[in-house]
Amino acid sequence: MKIPIRTMTLAALFAVLTAVGAFIRIPFPLVPMTLQTLFVYLSGTLLGSRGGALSQILYVGMGLVGLPVFTGGGGPQFVLHPTFGFLVGFIAGSFVIGYVLERVKKVSFLTCFAACAIGTAVIYFAGTVGLYLNLNFVAGKAVSFGKVLEIGVLPFVAVDAIKAAAVAAVTARVAPRLRHAMTGK
Secondary structure, eight states, X not given: OOOOHHHHHHHHHHHHHHHHHHTSEEOXXXXXXXSHHHHHHHHHHHHHHHHHHHHHHHHHXXXXXXOSOBTTBOSGGXXXXXXXHHHHHHHHHHHHHHHHHHTOSSXXXXXXXXXXXXXXXXXXXXXXXXXXXXXXXXXXXXXXXHHHHHHHTGGGHHHHHHHHHHHHHHHHHHHHHHHHHHXXX
């Protein structure tokens, strides 16, 4: 699989932006609210499935090798952190957002918002499963799946919908120009 230099450069930029987004946060129990998902959405909408996923792979990789880019720091021990499922979800979510938009003829606010909503569902699924497994098997706390949804998803739905709408508004205007610049079409 050959990835153009421009895509690799933009993926690295979005990895750094996602890291910066980790430090713009509002504390919540277990899972803090950050701007990371905003950059995950943008990476998928602007870079496409492969470029968006690559940016998030770079981000997660930077954190796992020890760079303090995650909300709680960095290092390989983060695979046992309650929020690691959400980090894995960033990779899948960005890929899915890009994949959905690559399948539409015209990028519009609605298609971008729908793609971000689907990507958010992917992030929430991976994060919820990871949080459930962590709390029940790593932390040793018996927590129901419903309680995990209450802790790890419900407080973030409205804010993530606002982020998705903001990204959709920007992408609907920028994506056609960016596609033309990157592909010449």
